Amino acid sequence: MEEYKTITQVAGPLIFVEKTKPVAYGELVNVVLPDGSVRKGQVLDTSKNIVVVQMFEGTRGIDKSCSVRFTGDIVKLNCSKDLLGRILSGSGEPIDGGPAIIPEERIPIVGAAINPYARKYPREFIQTGISAIDGMNTLVRGQKLPIFSGSGLPHNDIALQIARQAKVRGQAEEFAVVFAAMGITYEEAYQFMKEFERTGALERAVVFLNLAKDPAIERIITPRMALTAAEYLAYTYDYHVLVILTDMTNYCEALREISAAREEVPGRRGYPGYMYTDLATIYERAGRIRGRKGTITQFPILTMPADDITHPIPDLTGYITEGQIVLSRELHAKGIYPPINVLPSLSRLMKEGIGAGMTRDDHKQWNDQMYAAYAEGVDLRGLVAIVGEEALSERDRLFLKFADEFERRFVNQGKYEDRDIETTLDLGWELLSMLPERELTKIERKYIEKYHPAYKKKTQGA
């Protein structure tokens, strides 16, 4: 390995090295500090004159006398089935005091793109036991469904509840959780770890921890490390892997920091113009592949700065992911858990994962009706604020009541309450029965007769 002492410039997380042999784009770099400690970095730009290296652990203490070693290798993760149950740093080093990972394979963390022709469309319903998700925005295996949260909202509780309760009904298959923390606080990480330990999930989990105190630039590789581990477990060992990435906002901040240091032309709000592409290389590493048993389902969590869904981070994420679960501060303030606002929430893949044989035959139309009725009720609240409830027609008052009950009884549930899909759907029917039957325009007659409480009682009575 050749060593250079030709650092000419240090700018933020970047160092510039001169007069090197040809260095590969993306190559892994070790920088030896005067005190003998070693820091890792990666080549961002290479030419015959100068090489730009981003330092994962920051540039504090680096001076022009440091020696730079180019390893000739790109960044890889030591992959093995033994990753399960281990806790690693944000750059893939064990930090749980256990032995080093003996690699069965060393895999580049920049995953190759799945050939769209090799993909298999996700359509296996995952029951999370949460009504607002199962009923309204159904999750399927191989989907990437982020939680758009805000600071102070219970997104971690929801993620944990999903990790705890998620199951594909009628199947007992091996599943694993890969958890990647990026820049979250020790407290938050502790909540996850404790819960994993308590439920025994840790044995089936791989944890990557980059906490708030850890170097920011390391966050650039943390999700890629996590997804490499997930892919290895899914495609080599047939695991169904649930990947939780939290918090993607911190990842994007790190991306912006590097972009600023490189003096790139900024896009919106100073984030680099290539952030969409960069995020896509993370989120698109979810899915199913024809002929392979394992799958990867992604649950990225991000906090929307100032609860603004049009902020570049949630905005670009929403354009890549297959829907989003949006949390609402208003519902949270009303004491509703999980505070999922179903109106802006969406699951793009649910249409194939619901219906007869998967959830229940009435689910699709039930879903349309629930949405339409709740949306109408929420709209009417605006009117009530102006003209008062008395000015509303009888019909409108029913919709208003529906919206309130929808939040209080349907969305609201316990942190340990695991509702199966039938319970969720029946609960919805109960709410719908508050409305006059003629208002249920989105549901066909046959389902009304089959599931509407008014008819159900009759059939049971007879």
Next chain:
Amino acid sequence: MEVSVGEIYRISGPLVVAERLKARMYDLCKVGEENLMGEVVGLAGDKVLIQVYEDTSGVRPGEKVVNTGLPLSVDLGPGLIGNIYDGVQRPLPSLKEISGDFISRGIEAPGIDKKKKWEFQPLIKKGDEVKAGQIIGKVQETEVVEHRILVPPNVKGGKVKEVYSGSFTVDETIAVLEDGTELRMAHKWPVRIPRPYIEKLPPVVPLLTGQRILDTFFPIAKGGTAAIPGPFGSGKTVTQHQLAKWSDARIVVYIGCGERGNEMTEVLEEFPELIDPRTGKPLMLRTVLVANTSNMPVAARDASVYTGITIAEYFRDMGYDVALQADSTSRWAEAMRELSGRLEEMPGEEGYPAYLASRLAEFYERAGRVKTLSGEIGSVSVVGAVSPPGGDFSEPVTQNTLRIVKAFWGLDAKLAGRRHFPAINWLISYSLYTGTLGEWYEKNVAPEWNELRTWAMSVLQEEATLQEIVMLVGSDALPESQRVLLLVARIIRDFYLSQYAYHEIDSYCDIRKQYDMLKAIKTVNDWFYKALEAGKTYEEIEKVEGFDEFMRSKLEADYKTAMTKAMEKMKKSLGV
């Protein structure tokens, strides 16, 4: 131009700088030891700037660069239909065969199968004069597509010396001209150069899509252009898929540009199953897919748009109506921005390059209804999805697109939130084709079509105005006649505009059915007002019998009977 070899000087993501290389703009290069594909995008002093279509990790300065001297081109000939390509026309099934489930680098695969034999039937004979672009024979490519073999537009033509018929591969000679030119079934065409035609014709025939809101209120002409902007989750992709499924075009080219992998998989799994209502055969038999998903290399995303439109033009030249869907042009614009940033060009608005507007215009201008070189009439209609950040239509890509396209279908997150699909906002959308197409509708659908259409639109406009008042005083305060108008507007919205893409009956709505439905609404409207005049109250009218059946009748296979029956009930109940 001869092949030239140089070496890499610098690598920065998808941008590679080469030196000691002879190159012209847009020459195709093979970069590095792995022969990654790239295109020359700039010349600066003795340096050549190349955008590379594949991931450049591991490539080093000093490695070789070979300039092929040819522009980026696509293979055009039998074998295109039903295929799925990446942005530079490599068939994804071939890539899977070579490199497995994940796409690795430096793979070459021809755009069309070079080994497959096709049954060629000549339409010319020895001694005939042929000219550039002429149809000289045909191949039954799929059950529904007759692939017409053309003299390449860049071949001068001449007298035919020999012509063969029988089974050939695309590279075998099927005819020889007097001057020795050999003609084959396939030819190459550079993607960035529009294929020539004789003249553009006015767009006077609608591209029927089977989507009520589009065909009735905001139609696109064959050879026309339309844009669908909307925030995420508002249904851009579903609308694009619906157009690809149900447009009455002979050929559909679908470009998945920087979008989700699963969406392309959906098309791949669904289209072979779906039956074209016009031919009774699977939709896949008329479809070409170009898929460059968001995680595939960004430079190839730029190329994918050109690859797609060149294939569309090729089928146009056979005299076919082609519908091209590009989802999403914003990803293409972002690819331009990213590459422009790497080239350190001076940015224009929001970091997009200054040439964004002209590139978009050039692309949409390749649409059109034309007289082809062979004298046939063919068309390329282009529908581009736009993904404005934060759903804000004032951003540069949306604005520059709207300056060019003639139909605008604005998607609305609020409509999507209440699950009104397609979530096209009828108050902000427009189509400049309604005027030129009016005559066609009158002739081919019904003489009163335009009148009905204008009436329905005016009800919706009036509703919007009344809604503002309702927001202030409540609907009870309105006079009864206006409350009836609101009720009729609700019928137009829920019965007519709302259309279920995933309902087997409602997914596609024939133009006849559209007329029947619209006519029915007008009839019901007239009854309502008549009843009102006769002394019925609004509450009585609202609770009219048969209303629910009427609203659901569109979902019946025999909608006409169901609708008539419901209307009879309503009529009786209203006493008119």
